[in-house]
Amino acid sequence: MASELDTLHRVVTPENIDLQAECAGPVSRCLAYLIDLGVRSALLLLLALAPLFLDGAGFGLLLLGWFLLDWFYPVLFEVLKDGQTPGKRALGLRVVHMDLSPVGWNASLVRNLLRTVDFLPAAHLLALLSMCLTLRFQRLGDLAAGTLVIYRGGVPPAVPLPDVGARPLPVALDRDESVAVISFTRRSLQLSEERKRELVAILEPATPAGVSDPVQYWQGVGLGLMGES
Amino acid sequence: MDLDSLAIGARRRSGWSAIDLGFTLTRQWWRPLFLSWLIPAAAVCICLHLVLWNYPEWAILLTWWLKPLFDRFPLWIASRRLFGERPGVAACLRQWRAICATDALPWLLWRRLNPMRSLVMPVTLLEGLRGRRREARLGVLQRESSGCALWLTVIGVHLETLLPAAVIFTGVLLLPNEVDIDAWALLSGDVGGLTYLFNALTLLIMALVAPFYVCAGFTLYINRRIELEGWDIEVSFRSLAARLRALGGVTASGLLAVALLLPAPVRAAQEVAADAQAQYARQQIETVLEGDSFHQTTTVTRWRYKYAAEETQSAPIPEWFIGLVEWFENIWPDWQLAADTDLSALLAWLLRALVVAVLVALLLLLALRYRRTLLDWAGLEKPAPARTAAPQRLFGMAVTPQSLPVDVPAQVMAQWRGGDQRGAVSLLYRATLTQLLHRCGIPFTPDLTETECVALVQACKRPELGDCLDQVTRGWMRLAYGHIDPGEAWLQEQCARWQGLFADE
Structure with a gap:
């Protein structure tokens, strides 16, 4: 890399x-x-x-x-x-x-x-x-x-966030991975539905068994990382 | 599309930064991009010159008009190199038919002057979209980047116009004065053969600028796709998944289970304990920071003249000020304004005064700013640091005159002979410090070490004091820390010296 x-x-x-x-x-x-x-x-x-x-x-x-x-x-x-x-x-x-x-x-x-x-x-x-x-x-x-x-890097503007409720982390994430999950949550309105499912499918080894909607689950994890409720 | 072999860092960028990334790519892949533009363009340009042999101006203008065709070659190379392939110039040129055929006519007719060409061309060429789908796609892509693409074109056009002029100007600058050329004839192209030279220069400059322009537009396009399709997210997610797989299935699921199944009350209790510890540590830190070690309060008492303010009012003008004014009159004789000066003269005077004031x-x-350095040069001594109150204890030993016995040397020898060797040497050391502190005014502070105390005393003007403390300190440190007996003869010698230095008063 x-x-x-x-x-x-x-x-x-x-x-x-x-x-x-x-x-x-x-x-x-x-x-x-x-x-x-x-x-x-x-x-x-x-x-x-x-x-x-x-x-x-x-x-x-x-x-x-x-x-x-x-x-x-x-x-x-x-x-x-x-x-x-x-x-x-x-x-x-x-x-x-x-x-x-x-x-x-x-x-x-x-x-x-x-x-x-x-x-x-x-x-x-x-x-x-x-x-x-x-x-x-x-x-x-x-x-x-x-x-x-x-x-000059600025603070990213506030964006509407998905209303799914925060979840705890399933595994320990390093900094880049946390940023990616947060970015996934923040851009959920921008990404198309198919693309979101594609992205979440990559995370299959980290998704706990029995999660019904992985997209909502990972958006919730992102909210948790951002300190939202 | 394989993002694992992506040649650029997958992250979100501003439009400007995407253009810069395009410049970086061009620098990296300079040879193939430059040659893949120059070779077809030069071939076409030469053909046009042969056909329009009587109108070289039209030949170069037509070459310029055909630029959208030539731009496709570097774009083709860049779009493949971005995903890890390494096609060269030859591979690109072999594909010329396919590259030129796609969507060529609109680009040479009504889209030729589209100012967003660099951004729009990848959409039609690489995605092969047409009609309404193309319009919809463009609408999404252009929403953020169109301003940047527009300015990129503006700058590019100016560069292409200015650079030939700059090169010609450089040539003229480097000509010696003796060579007399007719610059006007040169510019208007009346001199035979020079037009061809100028055309060659123009073509070369276009070939220099085009790869940058094409690549910058291409990265603008890629930047929008990174943003809209979350390429950066995908790359990070992939590395996360690969990391978890590398941990091994068993360990990973075990960790997962531990993380998920750890009962909530246990985690809560751990957190509470950690919190309490942190709070205790914070309190400790605050106590230490508030303590005496980090603060030094000094009370300064001195006399001040009560009527100072009245005195200065009635004081005569000092000599140096008169001298200064006289010097000033010397360098600016007409500084006094005449009564009948007009406005502009007054302003000129004010301006001059302002310049002088700014200078002063x-x-x-x-x-x-450099007063320290100046004072050093002038040989003036720095003001002595303010005296602080003498400490009560040093190294855990009392150093007040009241704590000493009346006859120190006698007491020391008595303790030594009584078997208390440590007590004897420590008393001598303590007495020496006390005398130096109170009688000689050495400003010991509680933060100094033993050797720093010695250095402080040696720095003052009386060498015999420094020597005395040096000896005593060495003896005391050897005995106290190293358990080495200094011997009775040494102690007697020190006592005699102490007697001579301090006990006579």
Whole structure:
């Protein structure tokens, strides 16, 4: 099973806690970048009105704003807003260190200063190539700073659950197996009736003898695992 | 469909993550996917150039229009490799008739510009559905992923347009200044032969982008199926069933029976006992955490000037401040605004002041952040840690001056000669600690070990004290823990030294 292809990045802490995150690839990151570009351009356009009213002072204001927006817009958002610029927030992305800790000033500055290199020769071609070629979709700035863009996992939304009454576990289950049983219960409205019977038939060695409706039985086990009644 | 040989991790993903998985697959199977697209496309493109020899622009446009046909080859390979087969390029190309025949006309006519092509094509090609059933199936599949498929197409189109431009731009960048080329003629394609070069470049870029596009659409489609058919559940259930079978029929049923037949009251009693233990442990932990070992309360008493606030108000401006203002006037002579300045000049002044303020604030912030390092550089000593109340007991021995006999050395020797060797050496050790604590002000705390006490004394400015405690401690630890007799001569020597150090006052 180790050779399964996936986009996961795994980190095991010294306390033997297995952390994993989904690396984000070029398409979602391109879109996030475009949103950020839009926000930045709008702000700059507002600033560009300043010279019309304020002559020299306005022009100074424009240059200062341009400088700040160009170099510090991503850095400030990434460090102060939990690794998310507005574009990344919209796409559910987040910048973290390779060990999955929140990104700090050093790493954020390095990865954003190197955007200049990633842009070369035109239209972020190097960044794109680098993202397609590296295992964790890192552009050159990410490689230099030791950072990673991941999807921010959220809490799954509440779904209507089958009303069958919770049951105790028939056998001890490990973590993945418990998750699968819970998932079976949560998705019972989505799966077709035949498919549900097919899935439960696999569990035949674990189903106690004398259960009349195995589908309802395993849904009940899932409810029990979730702490429902 | 055999999920045991599935090449990807079976789990639920968001649409974006499914696209990324498609990119991972493309990277993994790059050669067959790329070649299976490029070989047919290049063959067709060359034929078109031969037929339309006078209109190379039309030839490349037609090649572009035929892309849905070429996309089927990488899709065919990816769909088989996903389930563990390893078909190569040759095997794929041998099937070209079957691959091209299915549902070709709609894709080349009214579905050519469908923005969801990458997601929809697997449905018609791999499932072979038609008509109303196809529509119903698409409705279910597209409910969640159509947005992602749409954006995938948008990004893909832009890439295909931008990449040739980027490559050409790179070439122009790398040309030396001495070479004078007519960029406009190059772009408008008037130069003979360059059109063919440009067409070749376009075809190559299309071949580079297509496998990513096709695979990403394919994984979007697979992702919806994983979700709708519970592939992840099936894989986990299968491994669970296999695990139970591996346990062996007898053991498994035995375990099952035990788990099911264990009477409820027994289980309840076990749980109650475990609960009570946990509660007791929690209480213990809280008691220890509330105790003195984890807290240190200090009372600090000092004098403070009562009228400090009034004093500063009437105080003259300090010298350094005047100096600072003068320096400031030097670097910014016209900082004072004239009375008749207009609005924009005022704003410019404010902006400049703001920049200066930000700069000064940054410097101050840096100084504050690195104040420890700066003080170290300046050679200033760190403030001494606050004194705490002297402890009453160390190592379980009383260390107050009241607890000592009047003439310590005499008492020590008397006990030694009376046969109480441990009592004698411990009294000497206790007396040394007490004197160091109360007369020399060494800040012993109850958490220190014997050797840490020695190190603390050796760190202070009087080496003879450290030496004394070192000797006594060694002797005491040898006797107490190692049962090694230090000898009367050693004890007499220590007593004499103690007398010299502490007893004269």
